[in-house]
Amino acid sequence: MAVLPLDPSPDVGEDPLVRSLHRAWIISVVAFVTLLGAAGMRAAPGVMMDPLHDEFGWSHGTIGTAMSINLLLFGLTSPFAAALMDRFGIRRVATFALTLVAIGSGLTVLMTQAWQLQLLWGVLVGIGTGSLAMAFVATITTRWFVARRGLVSGILTAAGATGQLVFLPVLSALTEHHGWRTASLVVAIAAAAVIPFVVFFIREHPHDLGLRAYGATPDEPGPDRVKQTGLARAAIGGLTLGARTRVFWLLAGGFAICGATTNGLIGTHFIPAAHDHGMPATAAASLLALVGIFDIAGTLASGWLTDRYDPAMLLVVYYLGRGIALLFLPSLLGASTHPSTLVFVLFYGLDWVATVPPTIAICRKYFAERTPVVFGWIFASHQFGAAVAATGAGWIRDSRGSYDLAFYVAAVLCAVAVVLSALAGTPARRGRYLAFDSATAVRGSVEQAT
Numbered sequence: 001m002a003v004l005p006l007d008p009s010p011d012v013g014e015d016p017l018v019r020s021l022h023r024a025w026i027i028s029v030v031a032f033v034t035l036l037g038a039a040g041m042r043a044a045p046g047v048m049m050d051p052l053h054d055e056f057g058w059s060h061g062t063i064g065t066a067m068s069i070n071l072l073l074f075g076l077t078s079p080f081a082a083a084l085m086d087r088f089g090i091r092r093v094a095t096f097a098l099t100l101v102a103i104g105s106g107l108t109v110l111m112t113q114a115w116q117l118q119l120l121w122g123v124l125v126g127i128g129t130g131s132l133a134m135a136f137v138a139t140i141t142t143r144w145f146v147a148r149r150g151l152v153s154g155i156l157t158a159a160g161a162t163g164q165l166v167f168l169p170v171l172s173a174l175t176e177h178h179g180w181r182t183a184s185l186v187v188a189i190a191a192a193a194v195i196p197f198v199v200f201f202i203r204e205h206p207h208d209l210g211l212r213a214y215g216a217t218p219d220e221p222g223p224d225r226v227k228q229t230g231l232a233r234a235a236i237g238g239l240t241l242g243a244r245t246r247v248f249w250l251l252a253g254g255f256a257i258c259g260a261t262t263n264g265l266i267g268t269h270f271i272p273a274a275h276d277h278g279m280p281a282t283a284a285a286s287l288l289a290l291v292g293i294f295d296i297a298g299t300l301a302s303g304w305l306t307d308r309y310d311p312a313m314l315l316v317v318y319y320l321g322r323g324i325a326l327l328f329l330p331s332l333l334g335a336s337t338h339p340s341t342l343v344f345v346l347f348y349g350l351d352w353v354a355t356v357p358p359t360i361a362i363c364r365k366y367f368a369e370r371t372p373v374v375f376g377w378i379f380a381s382h383q384f385g386a387a388v389a390a391t392g393a394g395w396i397r398d399s400r401g402s403y404d405l406a407f408y409v410a411a412v413l414c415a416v417a418v419v420l421s422a423l424a425g426t427p428a429r430r431g432r433y434l435a436f437d438s439a440t441a442v443r444g445s446v447e448q449a450t
Contacts, residue, residue: 034198035136037193047285064393069118073123074129075130077133079376091203099191108120108181145214257319264388265393315417319414319418360375362424363375
């Protein structure tokens, strides 16, 4: 059994509630639970799409539009959420975000019009979950950790996939046996239940408790409080810097396709697509949950490979393999699970966010210390692509009666991403290639808003 490290600085104001552990580890556990509680609504759309269509007659495109709004706001909120946390505090922003998720999910049981779905699922839940994504992780790890920052950021980043893994089969079973309203209420209760932990255990900064950040020393005291307006200005500055370069647009284009082929298409429409082929929704949800399991292993393996191989060539391989998998997916879906379906799930899980470490590595080659904030905007393009795919795939299903064309279009887009990734790997015009390890890759991805 792993034992959390002891407080390395017990001589400075140890919290009486935690005598053996540095308070940073308690904060990180609460942050993990917070992200877990907010992840339920990320799993809900695919499970509830067919029940909403059956009850209200809303088209798949209409329901997909609500999810598109959610994904778009999720991405756009992230670069600015850290500035809000510096202005109003982590606890206030996290509490407000969880409240939005709980209200947005809970009020769906009363909706009767499609615009209400778009307001609740799209706007409220989109802003709420976006405020508890990369910015939340970045703020926690940057303020509370000097040592083990990469480890903690990686664990917290995985909380989203873990949350979907936990919620998908549960929500699917609840929807099948008790209706989608019960599942929505469970998500709302889960988000609301986390709020007391945030209020009572999250603290804004180690200095509030007379502590240094975990691993900090007198020679490396850790982060001080930042100016309230600094992060918002840095976010805009990062966009301005990136937009002037060719590689930014190449990476943003590739990452938009990444979002379209993961969160937008598979994450939103895999369950109804499998259901169209006769597969029970609970079985399809379990397969999607397996994607979440393999996602964790794939991300860690990709970080290891990024240390050793050309990141642009890794992206080429990832997007090429993803395109081939999507090309064959329509023929793999059926009323029951076959070995070939499991092979798709295994590969797609390993490939789900494997694109993140090499994308950051290429950013680092061009933007050096400005990489985190520039990558924040590339991540926003990921969510834009996901938003377009969530709506577009729904429209294709409504007009053609199946998702097959959506999968074929996504496969073609992956071929485009292959070309963009190869071009992004051409020699940089400025700077030399900086040493870049997997810990830096993970840490950079979650420090984008700091």
